Amino acid sequence: MRKVVRLSVLGAGTVGGGVLTLLRENADLLEAQTGKRFEVRHVLVRDLSKPRAVAVPPKLLTTNPQTALCDPKVDIVLELMGGLEPARTLIRDALQSGKHVITANKLVMAVSGDELIRVAQRHGVRLLYEASVAGSLPILNALQGSLAGNRINRVVGIVNSTTNFILREMERAVDAGEPAETAYNTALRKAQELGYAEAAPSSDVEGYDAQYKTAILARLAFLQYVPLESVYREGISHLSGRDLLWAKRLNMGLKLLSISERLPDGRLCARVHPTLIPRDCPLYLVRGAFSGVWLQGNGFQEMSLHGFGAGALATASAVVGDLIEVARHPKPLRLEDPSLRPGETAPIESLTMRYFVRLSAPSEDALRALREPLQTLGAEFHPSETLQQGIEQVALTPPLNEGEFQTVMTRLREQENGQVQVIRFL
Numbered sequence: 038m039r040k041v042v043r044l045s046v047l048g049a050g051t052v053g054g055g056v057l058t059l060l061r062e063n064a065d066l067l068e069a070q071t072g073k074r075f076e077v078r079h080v081l082v083r084d085l086s087k088p089r090a091v092a093v094p095p096k097l098l099t100t101n102p103q104t105a106l107c108d109p110k111v112d113i114v115l116e117l118m119g120g121l122e123p124a125r126t127l128i129r130d131a132l133q134s135g136k137h138v139i140t141a142n143k144l145v146m147a148v149s150g151d152e153l154i155r156v157a158q159r160h161g162v163r164l165l166y167e168a169s170v171a172g173s174l175p176i177l178n179a180l181q182g183s184l185a186g187n188r189i190n191r192v193v194g195i196v197n198s199t200t201n202f203i204l205r206e207m208e209r210a211v212d213a214g215e216p217a218e219t220a221y222n223t224a225l226r227k228a229q230e231l232g233y234a235e236a237a238p239s240s241d242v243e244g245y246d247a248q249y250k251t252a253i254l255a256r257l258a259f260l261q262y263v264p265l266e267s268v269y270r271e272g273i274s275h276l277s278g279r280d281l282l283w284a285k286r287l288n289m290g291l292k293l294l295s296i297s298e299r300l301p302d303g304r305l306c307a308r309v310h311p312t313l314i315p316r317d318c319p320l321y322l323v324r325g326a327f328s329g330v331w332l333q334g335n336g337f338q339e340m341s342l343h344g345f346g347a348g349a350l351a352t353a354s355a356v357v358g359d360l361i362e363v364a365r366h367p368k369p370l371r372l373e374d375p376s377l378r379p380g381e382t383a384p385i386e387s388l389t390m391r392y393f394v395r396l397s398a399p400s401e402d403a404l405r406a407l408r409e410p411l412q413t414l415g416a417e418f419h420p421s422e423t424l425q426q427g428i429e430q431v432a433l434t435p436p437l438n439e440g441e442f443q444t445v446m447t448r449l450r451e452q453e454n455g456q457v458q459v460i461r462f463l
């Protein structure tokens with residue numbers, strides 16, 4: 038690679054701005070690390086007149102993707118726009134024209150990563166995407182590098198910092214004696230005001246963002262194709278401050294977890310859902326807008342990574358790390374990504390877990406009707422509590438098969454009088 042490495046940066050928003058800042062502020066360090074200088078030749082945006090947090094020389098800005106992609110002097114394209122299209126097509130075009138690509142785009146990598154990696158291999162260029170999972174945490178590099186000699190058994194992570202912030206806010210509100218019933222909406226509003234959650238927050242709060250990241254993580258940890266639709270997804274929008282209150286009473290924390298594991302029968306199960314975890318679990322300490330990943334492997338035993346999972350400079354740190362890697366090693370290894378094996382994935386219904394079940398009903402009779410099927414399953418009950426809007430009772434089940442348990446829950450939810458909230462234990 039040339040002494041001056043030329044870049045096209047697609048996107049100058051949060052992450053693009055962070056990358057431009059690090060490239061400028063750490064230019065001498067990057068040169069010391071690689072022996073090369075990095076020169077930005079094009080910055081692709083939608084709106085040339087938009088005010089930007091990071092000043093971009095106007096002559097670099099373009100709204101024409103072809104200007105950014107077709108410049109023969111450009112060696113590396115940084116895709117920091119987000120969304121599926123046109124990002125995916127631009128990544129493919131860049132790889133096909135012999136340019137290395139670095140992306141922070143979990144959606145593209147979860148949906149089309151396998152195909153794009155093959156395109157990169159065919160064209161002898163590199164496609165790196167560390168920033169797509171857990172911001173600044175070097176988890177993908179660790180799985181493909183220092184930890185690659187281990188058989189990974191389980192990966193458990195908090196990979197969406199927006200929902201982690203909301204759950205922490207709900208916990209704080211409940212601890213402060215604020216109304217539990219409105220805790221979710223209040224916390225979501227605060228996350229939006231602080232810029233942690235978008236105005237349309239469904240990608241985060243319905244668990245889609247964590248599902249994309251789980252598919253990418255599981256693929257690299259278990260060296261297996263992981264179709265996005267095989268990753269079970271449940272978000273946090275149905276949670277109430279009452280759930281956080283009960284978590285506290287049980288000396289547990291409540292987190293949106295990404296869990297991937299190899300089952301004893303060899304199948305891979307990957308899932309995203311709210312989970313009750315012990316307060317001494319390392320992931321409980323992952324607070325606010327942070328991310329954390331805990332891994333179990335047959336050599337290193339266990340390990341956790343914890344740090345900023347989002348934000349301009351934290352995410353830029355991962356992008357620039359990939360940039361240094363490409364500048365040092367522009368020739369792809371034959372196994373740029375692990376040679377993936379087709380393997381079976383297991384639906385969540387195959388698992389056995391313990392459950393927290395919170396029943397609410399307008400009367401003692403209605404509550405009894407909800408309670409009975411759980412008694413048959415061997416659940417233990419906490420004393421019922423009369424609240425403003427009815428009676429509430431919590432049951433904790435013994436380990437049960439998810440498929441059979443959910444069949445019972447579906448029947449319970451069909452009852453007209455009452456509500457059923459189910460949360461899984463780790």
Ligand SMILES: NC(=O)c1ccc[n+]([C@@H]2O[C@H](COP(=O)([O-])OP(=O)(O)OC[C@H]3O[C@@H](n4cnc5c(N)ncnc54)[C@H](OP(=O)(O)O)[C@@H]3O)[C@@H](O)[C@H]2O)c1
Pocket residue numbers: 047048049050051052053081082083084085087100116117118119120122123141142143168169172346347348349352
């Ligand atoms: N934000 C984070 O903390 C974070 C963390 C990890 C990973 N990521 C990933 O990083 C990527 C970028 O996220 P972000 O938060 O930086 O997004 P963002 O702030 O919305 O910025 C997106 C940038 O891309 C440009 N853009 C979008 N669509 C375009 C199009 N069709 N044509 C030309 N330019 C286009 C926008 O141009 P204008 O400015 O003109 O609108 C903007 O500059 C996403 O894949 C995201 O998932 C983000």
